[in-house]
Amino acid sequence: MAATPSTMVEIGTPMPEFSLPDTVSGSTIDNNYFDGVRAALVMFICNHCPFVIHVRGELVNVAKAYADKGVKTVAISANDPTTHGDDSPEKMAELARELDFPFPYLFDESQEVAKSFRAACTPDLFVYDSNRRLYYRGQLDDSRPGNDKPVDGRDVRAALDSLLAGGPPPGVQRASLGCNIKWKPGNEPDYYS
Numbered sequence: 001m002a003a004t005p006s007t008m009v010e011i012g013t014p015m016p017e018f019s020l021p022d023t024v025s026g027s028t029i030d031n032n033y034f035d036g037v038r039a040a041l042v043m044f045i046c047n048h049c050p051f052v053i054h055v056r057g058e059l060v061n062v063a064k065a066y067a068d069k070g071v072k073t074v075a076i077s078a079n080d081p082t083t084h085g086d087d088s089p090e091k092m093a094e095l096a097r098e099l100d101f102p103f104p105y106l107f108d109e110s111q112e113v114a115k116s117f118r119a120a121c122t123p124d125l126f127v128y129d130s131n132r133r134l135y136y137r138g139q140l141d142d143s144r145p146g147n148d149k150p151v152d153g154r155d156v157r158a159a160l161d162s163l164l165a166g167g168p169p170p171g172v173q174r175a176s177l178g179c180n181i182k183w184k185p186g187n188e189p190d191y192y193s
Helices: 050-067 089-098 112-117 154-164
Strands: 019-021 028-030 039-044 071-077 105-107 124-129 134-138 177-180
Touching: 019 105, 039 050, 039 112, 039 154, 050 071, 050 154, 050 177, 089 105, 124 154, 134 154
Parallel strands: 039 071, 071 105
Antiparallel strands: 019 028, 039 124, 124 134
16 A cells, blocks of 8 residues: 655644634634634545545544543544545545544645645644644554554654653654545645655
8 A cells, every 4th residue: 555654744833724614513613713722633634545545533532532631633524525426525524424524534636725735645633733833743643454563653642642742843753654645636745756
């Protein structure tokens, strides 16, 4: 199974502005969603990707475990539903309800938000501090479909724990690996190879 890595944006980069519809509630979610939080977790995921399917239970667990600690989470899908019908807003809402996502599941129809975050794959995870500066980016943990490593969220949990304790960003941050974002024809970003 071919895998695309995260772009590993520079630590300290400001969170890009975004304003996207939540596929479940229909409401618009933007950066103000993170007002007053201790940390923000932004996850680029989708419905069909086997890498996401492999870890999505733990993505839900992490969001639930850290919600009471001042961490808010959003998930975003930027995949083109004309080529990947399972990633349509309607199917996204169905999955979010079925798995009881404790976070908004946003649809980036234009794919401009994914580009502004320099997202490359699903899952691609970004943790921001209370000033909305990038603190961690990359993998959830070492588990991949078929490698028999535990899906435990180790890397993201360690980053969130360090951030909440006032510590520095983890010195070692590993790129996530997953399916490439399914860009619309002609819309592939220049950072993507």
